[in-house]
Amino acid sequence: MPTNTPIIEVKNISKRYTITHERGGYVALRDVIATTLRKPFAFAKTKARRMVGLEKKEEFWALKNVSFEINKGEIVGVIGANGAGKSTLLKILSQITPPTEGEIILRGKVGSLLEVGTGFHPELTGRENIFLNGAIMGMTGKEIARKFDQIVEFAGIGKFIDTPVKRYSSGMYVRLAFSVAAHMEPEILLVDEVLAVGDAEFQKKCLGKMEEVTRDQKRTIMFISHNLDAIKRLCPRTILFSKGKIDKIGPTDEIINHYLHTADTPSVVVPRATSKDFHITRLQSVHGNNRPWTFPYGEPIEVEVELEVLVDQPSFQIGFFIDSINSERVGSVHDDVRQLEKGTHIIKVQIQNILLPNSYELGVSVQQQYYMPGCAVFHVVDPHNQHNPVGTGLVEIASRFSHERVS
Amino acid sequence: MAQPNVTIIKPKKIFRLADFKEIWDYRELLYFFSWRDLKVRYRQTMIGVIWAVVQPFVTMVIFSVFFGSLVKVPSDNVPYPIFVYTGLLFWQLFSDALGDVSNSLVTNQAIITKVYFPRLIICISSVVTKFVDFAIAAVILGGLMIYYGITPSAMSFVVIPIVFVITFMCASGLGLILAAINVKYRDVRYILPFFMQLLIFVTPVIYPASIAGKYSKILAINPMMAVVQNARAVLLGTTPINWALIFISLASSTLLLIVGVYMFKKVERYFADIV
Numbered sequence: 066m067p068t069n070t071p072i073i074e075v076k077n078i079s080k081r082y083t084i085t086h087e088r089g090g091y092v093a094l095r096d097v098i099a100t101t102l103r104k105p106f107a108f109a110k111t112k113a114r115r116m117v118g119l120e121k122k123e124e125f126w127a128l129k130n131v132s133f134e135i136n137k138g139e140i141v142g143v144i145g146a147n148g149a150g151k152s153t154l155l156k157i158l159s160q161i162t163p164p165t166e167g168e169i170i171l172r173g174k175v176g177s178l179l180e181v182g183t184g185f186h187p188e189l190t191g192r193e194n195i196f197l198n199g200a201i202m203g204m205t206g207k208e209i210a211r212k213f214d215q216i217v218e219f220a221g222i223g224k225f226i227d228t229p230v231k232r233y234s235s236g237m238y239v240r241l242a243f244s245v246a247a248h249m250e251p252e253i254l255l256v257d258e259v260l261a262v263g264d265a266e267f268q269k270k271c272l273g274k275m276e277e278v279t280r281d282q283k284r285t286i287m288f289i290s291h292n293l294d295a296i297k298r299l300c301p302r303t304i305l306f307s308k309g310k311i312d313k314i315g316p317t318d319e320i321i322n323h324y325l326h327t328a329d330t331p332s333v334v335v336p337r338a339t340s341k342d343f344h345i346t347r348l349q350s351v352h353g354n355n356r357p358w359t360f361p362y363g364e365p366i367e368v369e370v371e372l373e374v375l376v377d378q379p380s381f382q383i384g385f386f387i388d389s390i391n392s393e394r395v396g397s398v399h400d401d402v403r404q405l406e407k408g409t410h411i412i413k414v415q416i417q418n419i420l421l422p423n424s425y426e427l428g429v430s431v432q433q434q435y436y437m438p439g440c441a442v443f444h445v446v447d448p449h450n451q452h453n454p455v456g457t458g459l460v461e462i463a464s465r466f467s468h469e470r471v472s
Numbered sequence: 473m474a475q476p477n478v479t480i481i482k483p484k485k486i487f488r489l490a491d492f493k494e495i496w497d498y499r500e501l502l503y504f505f506s507w508r509d510l511k512v513r514y515r516q517t518m519i520g521v522i523w524a525v526v527q528p529f530v531t532m533v534i535f536s537v538f539f540g541s542l543v544k545v546p547s548d549n550v551p552y553p554i555f556v557y558t559g560l561l562f563w564q565l566f567s568d569a570l571g572d573v574s575n576s577l578v579t580n581q582a583i584i585t586k587v588y589f590p591r592l593i594i595c596i597s598s599v600v601t602k603f604v605d606f607a608i609a610a611v612i613l614g615g616l617m618i619y620y621g622i623t624p625s626a627m628s629f630v631v632i633p634i635v636f637v638i639t640f641m642c643a644s645g646l647g648l649i650l651a652a653i654n655v656k657y658r659d660v661r662y663i664l665p666f667f668m669q670l671l672i673f674v675t676p677v678i679y680p681a682s683i684a685g686k687y688s689k690i691l692a693i694n695p696m697m698a699v700v701q702n703a704r705a706v707l708l709g710t711t712p713i714n715w716a717l718i719f720i721s722l723a724s725s726t727l728l729l730i731v732g733v734y735m736f737k738k739v740e741r742y743f744a745d746i747v
Contacts, residue, residue: 156744157481159587160481161744162742163481163741164483168481169480169481171481177587183586184587186508188512189511189512200500201501201504203587203589252477
């Protein structure tokens, strides 16, 4: 293979989704039959109109004419607001869904990591799940057997290896799942936001592992994340998506800067944290008359999280993190909510705004299991320069100067 | 350097010859899926095994009491319990496999939306698992044969594999058709058990085909009739082997399988988009 042939070649890929208004995208046969029988003419009319093209189904292009190339051994980051088409691209690359138009050539064995622990079965033991999950991820039985000890060691679950995973704590479960994934050895690895699970410490360990493997084995990686820090650390080059198109490709620092200064986080964000006990269904800024995720300088930062609690939680810890665009931690707040019963809950937080006008990232952590930095980018603005903020840096430091003449 | 593994992704056609080669490439995953299902089912070894045996056994006892002793349904000159058990064994293989295949896409949707592999593998593994259940339940049949002193004919070695093939194609074919419909219309799976209850009566499971008289030709439309009748013919010596019926059913179940695979492949393309 000549060295100048790209390992991933994406040519004019587009993906169209048809928007269905039925709940959940599927319909009950009995409803279809009932409607047809009750209103046979209406049914025939819509069918006929659709056929001659008078009435069109609602369409939505998740991706439109996307083209790029990636060379062997490159690690490329993919960023963009939610709904910009990043995940759709990854689903097409990993063949879960076909493109509507265009062509992709992949010159190597592809492994995709859209989720850790895909296919884990609660009744099976850790050992059995390693084999099952490995096979689903495309490893051969021999390969898994060879790496088995490494996987167990990395996960640090030791003696629990022969315990059914339904008895694992969520932390152990995630560590085991990630460990299997970290030991895959495809030539092209596609990673989607999987680092959103596990505690901060374990996330670091995983990033380290990924770095190590790519450096030593010349793997090609496409890494989608909201964790801009991780992208900066791993990827020299980054692709920025916006509204189904490539906005910019280039050196990571440049792209991230461009992104943060132009980013419009949609008002509602859905962080990817689901566990058997709860789902986070949305994260939203309470912004009054302002644009979403835009807070005037000096006015409180208000955010709300909606959760669906599936199992009663005697104590539920939730935290918010504010990072600068250079991924330095500015501060964090957290709280324990007592007696969170089964059902849908909204947790609101009001944070005193001592931030100077700039762009920041907001992260969420839940129950010490889920740590998701960079769920949303928000801006602190001073549109009319009326407040005349004091100082430089990130935060306003209250101060009082006094002056007296001493001689 | 070894020939690189080149994948080309394009808007999908329904059929590519490469798809079948792909299933072969993924045979190890097929093994793991079947292994998972069996492992989970027979986790608590005794309960799993007992369940596989108890289900047909209890049904056999109840049918023997009501249809055999009380109603006195004829049973082609063999004791009614062994007559009905043989029928039930094959019927259960068919109905369990059909039910599992038709739900396989929906029950495995968590995996399907996250990882790529040829989706047909999931369906094939569902059927394979049912053959293991069959093997376990067949032990009872062996016991009944010894008890009643019935020796299967040597032709069993020829006919039983053929009826297995018919059952496999018929259950997979019909199952794949239903799986395809099930993706779009989720209530199909609630209707299915009802139809299976009806179907057992148009298949000569609890009665011999002979009692339908001249209408038995109509029953022959159902490929499972060839399976049940000929399995009894070789195992119990009830009737002569009906080769014509076997060949017709082989042909019709092949057709069913082709239609099933076609419909399934058609839905497979957009399945991940609608769940």
